[in-house]
Amino acid sequence: MLLSTYGSRGDVEPLVGLAVRLRELGAEVRVCAPPDEDFARRLEGVGVPLVPVSRSARAWTKEAPPAAGLPQRAAEVIAGQFVALTEAAGGCDVLVATGMIPAAAGALSVAEMLGIQSVSVTFQQLTLPASHRRPLAYPGRPLPPEVTDNRTLWDLDAQNIDALFGEALNINRTAAGMAPVDNVRDYVIGDRPWLATDPVLDPWQETPDLAVVQTGAWLLPDERPLPADLVAFLDAGAPPVYVGFGSMPMHASTDVGQVAVEAVRAQGRRIVIGRGWADLALSDGRDDCFAVGEANHQALFSRVAAVVHHGGAGTTTTATRAGAPQVVVPQLADQPYWAGRVAELGIGAAHDGPTPTFESLSAALTTALTDETRARATAVSGTIRADGATVAAKLLLDAISRERPGVCA
CATH class of the missing domain: 3.40.50.2000 (Glycogen Phosphorylase B;)
Structure with missing residues (x-):
């Protein structure tokens, strides 16, 4: 075939x-x-x-x-x-x-x-x-x-x-x-x-x-182990927030990585940055952030407090099945639809528009990081085939x- x-x-x-x-x-x-x-x-x-x-x-x-x-x-x-x-x-x-x-x-x-x-x-x-x-x-x-x-x-x-x-x-x-x-x-x-x-x-x-x-x-099922240095970072503290935009080049917001880091830090959380096709990078050397390239999202998403992503069908499904609360920052095409589905199911927040600011992303994270959203995300994860x-x-x-x-x- x-x-x-x-x-x-x-x-x-x-x-x-x-x-x-x-x-x-x-x-x-x-x-x-x-x-x-x-x-x-x-x-x-x-x-x-x-x-x-x-x-x-x-x-x-x-x-x-x-x-x-x-x-x-x-x-x-x-x-x-x-x-x-x-x-x-x-x-x-x-x-x-x-x-x-x-x-x-x-x-x-x-x-x-x-x-x-x-x-x-x-x-x-x-x-x-x-x-x-x-x-x-x-x-x-x-x-x-x-x-x-x-x-x-x-x-x-x-x-x-x-x-x-x-x-x-x-x-x-x-x-x-x-x-x-x-x-x-x-x-x-x-x-x-x-x-x-x-x-x-x-x-x-x-x-x-x-x-x-x-x-x-x-x-x-993805059986690939997570990189040893990433595992060490995950083990060193409370579950971080993952931020990554997959195959999106993020033309509209070249500083999206820094905005995300600041918004996540304001929530008192550590951060894992997925470089993706936008080549997101860390702007400082503080030990509360970790940048990762290609990685097993199934394993990683099961260990994070929330996933901030672009709303691709695959990432949305993987995060949902992992039981991770989500913040979807849609860029184009079908991504606003997936953002809406996440919000409708109560498993996260749909960001309004493709370019996050500190204020807008902070508001979305506040919704995603509640105990209620986490409980709902856990419940829905068990229904995904x-x-x-x-x-x-x-x-x-x-x-x-x-x-x-x-x-x-």
Whole structure:
């Protein structure tokens, strides 16, 4: 099987979990993802081959192109999918397509070209049309505030996606001898998309237009030990507050690390700073702070007083399952949604806006660090499913068996 994505760590990590479960069930698996060193190292650690596609996602993200450059960047991603996946998918029974829409569109087109089964998967539900909520807006293409009918807005969403990605997709499809696609969004979603999120953290409201398969989040128990110096820091005092923004470059706030340190210290807490793609660093040498790079978040989050993060689906799920109170400082895309879910569940606070100040972050931490929030976070952690990757793996193998009786991998 080929699992394909292009995006950040949050797009790659779920595929690690699915790949391991598929291998346990006897399937051969490859993962097609950006050639970033941390992605390659993570997959190598579980014995799954990485097929590199296009260029570094971290470099792509840090360049932060203007909205006008998005179609050109998408064209690069789609072309990369056609080149890498056409070879990598040879002999595969199923292709699983995830990641940003142009990457998924390219991957699904390769599967169509090669005549193999495909499954479209999303790690958040906000790109799935639903009449009860508005779609996300794309950079440079705001949704008209005067339009309140959600169905009209979803029609505009489809038009915006076609304008951004349709030409690049169809150039590659035509070159491969395939018919053009006239609705990129609906082509990617299909009529039976998979939603790889936890139903407690991310409840899907049934809609007559889509037969969504919610598998649960694709989690893999992380057995990696924490670095010895980090363990020594954790053991030396009360549980600290973790602050990290994952794959977000944090363009809007270059001093976010210092703001966070000051706000956490004001609460009388120690701090662990996750460097992430923003390269957050400590501004002084005081012994109440510790900076860490790549680390086992499952183990780390179970030992902290709270987690301050950007609201990526993976980080939110990991923190929730660890029972850690959260402060979500959303930057873009689906992150305000996850911030809202954390607040609605009573397991933390949603920061208002992407740029924290000492005052705003202090207020959010005050909420997150209460005994009530801690108790609620502990209670909700026990409801988060751990079998999503196994569910998905079995569904994929069942699909192969139906298509090719007697074949299980």
